Amino acid sequence: MNVVVVESPAKAKTINKYLGPGYKVLASFGHVRDLPAKDGSVLPDQDFEMFWEVDTASQKRMRDIADAVKSSDGLFLATDPDREGEAISWHVLDLLKKKKVIGDKPVKRVVFNAITKKAVLDAMANPRDIDTPLVDAYLARRALDYLVGFNLSPVLWRKLPGARSAGRVQSVALRLVCDRETEIERFVAEEYWNISALLKTPRGDEFEARLVSHQGKRMQRNSVTNGDQAAGIKALLEGAAFAVDSVEAKPVKRNPGPPFTTSTLQQAASSKLGFSASRTMQIAQKLYEGIDIGGETVGLITYMRTDGVQMAPEAIEAARAAVLDQFGPRYVPEKARLYSTKAKNAQEAHEAIRPTDFNRSPDKLRRFLDSDQMRLYDLIWKRGIASQMASAEIERTTVEILADNNGEKAGLRAVGSVIRFDGFIAAYTDQREEGEAPEDGDDEDGRLPEINAREALAKQKVNASQHFTEPPPRYSEASLIKKMEELGIGRPSTYAATLKTLSDREYVVMDKRKLIPHSKGRLVTAFLENFFNKYVEYDFTADLEEKLDKISAGELNWKDVLRAFWQDFFAQIEDTKELRVTNVLDALNEALAPLVFPKREDGSDPRICQVCGTGNLSLKLGKYGAFVGCSNYPECNFTRQLTSEGGAEAEAGGNEPRALGKDPVTEEEITLRSGRFGPYVQRGEGKEAKRSSLPKGWAPADIDFEKALSLLSLPRDVGAHPETGKMISAGLGRYGPFVLHDGTYANLEGIEDVLSIGLNRAVTVLAEKKANPGGRGRTAAVALKELGEHPDGGAMTVREGRFGPYVNWGKVNATLPKGKDPQSVTVEEALVLIAERAAKDGGGKSKAKKAPAKSAKAKSEDGAAAKPKKTAAKPKAAAAKKAPAKTATKAKTTKKSAT
Structure with a gap:
């Protein structure tokens, strides 16, 4: 009997069916150990020695795996085919060696890109050894993320209260969002006019043409900049004679895009389906691990963490055969299509994301999938099959028109397109691919009627419309991922986790699917740009990613990369010892002037206190973060909350509150205000005035007199x-x-x-x-969904709680991610959430069931000392005091760590 180790129980169940009784497939539930979130987990002065910790849940699983290996004939490590999967296999093997259960048993690594019977059996027949360079790349990345997060975050805590963490990739992604917001704030709208004419052919057909030249000068979109200029051109056209100068019909071919990579799938799912990056990956994980199709669990897509755009040769042939069968011979190109990625630092070791069987069309699977699974699979199937279809053939017609008014001339142009052969567009029967050709029967520029050269045209109407240039749009999750990929920041498997971290830290907020930097996020970014600029530079981060890729290719030594990084980073951390908070505030006042000192309607200096008239306004740092205050404090107690919109004029102590009406009983004014602790309503003035904070879910913009009165009437x-x-x-x-x-x-x-x-x-x-x-005044939460038994015993349920739905197992309660439908929670997702919650509770002091903290002499699961006595090379900035319970480096979890 052979033991096979995979990550998830769902994957284990499927593979066990494929391999039969000669194999025992066990799940590790993701990573089995991680760096403890405490000082000294990575020691630069000891050649970057790393000390790993196995959490309680993983200890039991490793005991089960070790017991099985003892009586086995051999071990197959079948974790995912990427760097994280390689690292999990390495961790499992290292722990088993320390438990001395391997002996002379053969140990092999197997990888498969799809969980199908053929893919799994082929992989088992062609095992290999663990890829050491890939593991080295994981170790380097993990050490870098720990060193940056665990040493930079304490600097933020000391110098910028209210900031929660910084990270190697997280902070650069945040800078992208903040830089875009700065662009928007500094943007100055410019006026321009569009001029067009509605014309009629001799046959009575109407069409529209737009102005492209005037008096021999080429006109761009913003060439007409004012109403007088527009009126002059319009007058010319009103009295002009129109004639067709030329008609040119040109055939154009549109080629399909490549199959999805991780980032393009996340982008498409965001723009077309409204899925967040993390939601997309959750659904894709389920499609990859397997769906019950008529009593058989089948993996429907290939591995979903990849930046490769090519499909395997057999998959290309299968796609071409499916095209022939479903669309006909004309839709099959003469040669198979081959693709190469344009993304910076892309690694193409894995296939693109594609269906495991192109004959499983979305319609055939509809009854086996839930709504979200169906929509995502539909997206993947169509993109995959379209990538091997013939080009669309489009005829693009351009008509040049001359307008002449007594020698004063202008040129107009009309463009139309007609699809002569739909080609790959036929795969998209109910949706259009962004940036690609339109669907069958749809026109890109609209159809044009029959128009002949040299014929006269009749003027029907001349339009001149005023417009203003618009600022660059805020990033959506999709466009931010695209930008990060273009710059080479992060890797495909990290995008979802990076975006989730920014949201969890409340550094960004989502509004109408757009990412808006919160004031906290802008403060952190401004601080890092002023005092750690190198480490949030796009090129520096991309160059470091390239070095990590070279480590995985065996071209660089991972510790050499760490040494070079740590030398400069340590010096930068040391320099912050002399940094005073006043220096920080002065720098932030300048960097964030539009946010901190928004322009006033009366044109007065926004940095002068409006209450006392003499004090200077400045950022102040309090226990709960930054706010704006007056330099004449305590004589003047003017404060203003700092918000992502620049701070509403809602201050305490002589501010300009918004009047809502008078109390019908006391006749005192009821006002809406905002202080250091958020918005509130107040009746009257003075210290004895009745106040009430706004409850959760009530926005200041929605507060009217009736709502304010009801709050002030409480209790x-x-x-x-x-x-x-x-x-x-x-x-x-x-x-x-x-x-x-x-x-x-x-x-x-x-x-x-x-x-x-x-x-x-x-x-x-x-x-x-x-x-x-x-x-606490509530009845026991009613279970919304029963999930079954936990591997360690006890029922798992999804319940509705005071702070939203959560997963319950015994005394462990794990809150569901924002937006997660309680009914869609799977057993695998619940196990991960429970393990994360248990790991976090293990580092606190409020849970009765957690194990006591390990001392430096305590033994870890593998028998080695948990941590030796430290030497002195750790930066004092990080080692001066014991780290708080929450640090920038995550506590041990059972899922894959992400940058």
Whole structure:
């Protein structure tokens, strides 16, 4: 019997069916060990020695794998075919060697790009050894990310309170978003005019032509810059005679794009399906690992972490055969299409993402897939099959028209396209590929009627429309991924994790699918650009990625790369010791002037305090982050919250609040304000004025007089309890909405409940609280979905909680990612979330079940000392105090680490 190790239980289940009774397939559940999120996990002064930690869940899994290997004939490491997969195999093998269970048993590495029976059996028949250079590249990347995050983040915490972390790729991606926002702020709109004429042929057909020249001068889109110029040209055309100067019809071929890579799939899924990058990868992972198709679990797509654009020869032949069968011989090109990537630093060791069987058309799989799976598979199948189809043949007609008004001349042009043969477009029957040819029967520039050279045209109407240039658009997830790929920043497997980190850190916010930098993100970026500029430069980051790729190719020594990086980085960290907070604030005031000091409508100096008239406004740093304050504090207590929109004029202490109306009882003014701790409403003035913060989900722009009055009326009396006769009240407290009776609090779901709850329901909620005193005023959460048994025993369920849906296993509660549908959670996703939550709890001090922290002498799972006594080369900036529980380097998780 042979043991086969893969990452996920779903993958293990599928492969076990393919291999039969002579094999035992076990899952590692991703990485089995990681660098502990504490000082000393990577020691530069000890030649970058790295100390790994195995979490509790992985220890049990490794024991199961070790027990199986003891009685086996051999070991096959069948983790994913990329750098992370190679690293998981290396970790598993290293731990098994330390457990001394390998002995002289043969150990082989097998890789397959698709989980199909043929691909798996072929891989098992052609094993290899672990790819050492690929593992070295993983070690270098992991060490770099640790050294940057764990040493740079403490500098941020000390010099820029409120900042949470910095990262080697994360911070550069954030800079892209912030730089675009700066471009938008500095953009000055310019006026331009479009001029066109509606003309009629002698046969009575109308068409539109646009101005392209005037008095022999070529006219660009923004050549006409004012209304007077536009009016003059329009007058010329109004009185001109029009004649066709030339008609040219030119055939044009449109070629299909290559199959998807990781980044192009994420871009297409974002723009066409509205999926986030992480959602796309979750669905693609499921399609790759296998779907139950009529009682058989089948992998539907090839491996989804790749930047290769080429398909395997047998896949190309299968695609061409499917084209012949489904579209006919004319749609099969004479030769197979071959593609090469244009992305910087791309590695083409793996296939592009494609269907494992082109005969499984989306229609055949519709009943086996859920809605999102179906939509993504449809996208992949169409792109894959179209990549091997004939070119579309389009006839593009250009008509040049001369307008003459008593010798004053202008030129106009009309363009139209007609698809003569749809070619690969036939694959897209219900959607259009971005940047490619239109669908069958659709016109790129519109159809033109029959137009002949030298014939006269009748003028119907002349249009002159005013426009203004627009700033560059904010990045979407798709366009940011595309930009990162163009610059060579990060790798395909890291994009989703990088974007998620920026969102989780609240460095960016998503608005209408556009990424807007939060004030926190802009502060961090400005700080890094001023004091660590080299490490957020695009070229430097791309060059480092190139070096990591050369390590994986065996062209560079990984420790040489680390030594060169650490020497300069350590010196930069040391230099920050002399950096004063005042230096930081001065630099940020200048770098973020449009954000910190937005222009005032009256034209006054935005840096002078409007309250006292003499103080200078400046950024201030508090416990909860940055805000704007007056230099005359405490005589002047003017403050303004710093927001991503430049900060609304909502300050405390003599500011300019927004009046909402007068209280009908007290006749005091009710106003909307914003302070250091966020927006709030206030009745009256002075220290005794009644105030109420805005509850979660209520935006300042939506607050009107009625809402403000209802907040200021809290707590409100609901009614007397029928048993005690004592009053029940409802209010908004430190821990959220509640009802109160005789000293007993019971939590409510939202502010709407506080404002609308009646006596009967309030009594019920209080009774449930009494029956469930440990539930903080809530009944036990009802399971939304049963997931089955955890591998370590105990039921797993998806539940609805106070802060949203979460996965529950025993005492472990793991919140679902934002936007995740509770009903779509799979067992594999739940196991990863639970393992992450358990790992994080293991580093805190609030959970009763966690193991005590290891000392320097404590033994790790593999029997080696967890960490030797440190020598002195760690930067004091990072080693001066014990790291907080949350650092830039993630705690141990069971899923793949990401840059």
